[in-house]
Amino acid sequence: MTDRTGADSPTGENSAALTAWLASLVHNNDNASLAELRRPRVQREPHFRALWYSPTEAQREIYGQVAFLFAVYHQGRAKPDYGYGSLGEAARRIGGGAVRGPDDPGAARLVDRIVSSRRVPWRHLQHAVARLRSCDRHPPSWARLVDDLSFWHDRKARISYEWGAAFYMPPTRTAPSTAAADLEKDSHA
Structure with missing residues (x-):
């Protein structure tokens, strides 16, 4: 690899x-x-x-x-x-009902703290995993x-940038079947 x-x-x-x-x-x-x-x-x-x-x-x-x-x-x-997915993609699943990911103020603040950290943000990662668990959503x-x-x-890897982009980027219009599949996965969790 x-x-x-x-x-x-x-x-x-x-x-x-x-x-x-x-x-x-x-x-x-x-x-x-x-x-x-x-x-x-x-x-x-x-x-x-x-x-x-x-x-x-x-x-x-x-x-x-x-x-x-x-x-x-x-x-x-x-x-x-x-x-499945990166931590940024998983954080999009945090929240309840129609308010998830960037629309959930707590999730947005959490991702902002994670991606702005110079050191590996272990405490914030623990909080993100705990939120995913409490929302009964799939982890990264x-x-x-x-x-x-x-x-x-x-x-060169730009991990924090990639996570932030995955969290804040709107879902693509060309892949509605993927978005529906993600919702279907989350509903069966």
Whole structure:
């Protein structure tokens, strides 16, 4: 796999493997491991297992934190949700009724805080995942979240810009079937 700058990178394979392992915890009802992952200050075996998937030492924090976010989202859930889209696309699903995404003032403020941060905004990402969970909406793709956060500081990748654009851009007029499919997915969540 190549990264966002064109160089060879194992990131995609590793993030997919992390997601598969996390999903297996939900699928196998391993609530004890998921609970351990939700305790960020206490590092036990599940936390270290999440770090095993990191291709570099520099990315360990990202893998550990995304495992934490996954566990927060899946608390009390019986089926794993692999999510889809970027965090910006997922944030468009925050809200209720006809007021979602950019039309929801809380979601707009949250995305503004996330995309304006120079450092990875872990606390705001946790809030976004918690909002998606409380709205019963699909999360972002966990594997893509790992990959995006791995390039957070890469100016060429422009992750925060991409997330902001995905959140604020109006739906395209040429793909009404895609928008309907997204609404259908969300209604079955």
